Amino acid sequence: MTKKGPLSKAEKFYIENHTDLSIASLCKDLDRAKSTVNKFLKTLPAVKQEQGPAPVASKETPTMSQFARNGKGSTVMTENASVMGDEHRGKRDLPPRSQRCTTRIR
Secondary structure (H helix, E strand, O other), X not given: OOOOXXXXXXXHHHHHHOOOOOHHHHHHHHOOOHHHHHHHHHHOOOOOOOOXXXXXXXXXXXXXXXXXXXXXXXXXXXXXXXXHHHHOHHHOOOOHHHHHHOOOOO
């Protein structure tokens, strides 16, 4: 017996990330009616393009290029970025305003 009612967030996420599957296989995986899945697929953008790394500031430093990014706005510091940041810790040129606003915890 197929499920009734609106799609849950988890089901919508599954459909968004498996648009390469056929409607029949999506319906079978989610135990949903074809009309419900098809209706949600029509609300998605027509051509889903893979998003590359997020645009970075114009002055990209070698350390900034070591961060892991996804197209949805999250950024994670990798081990390489941490090591490079530690190496350059004393060499930063901060604007005077930023120097006044930065405090050190003792």
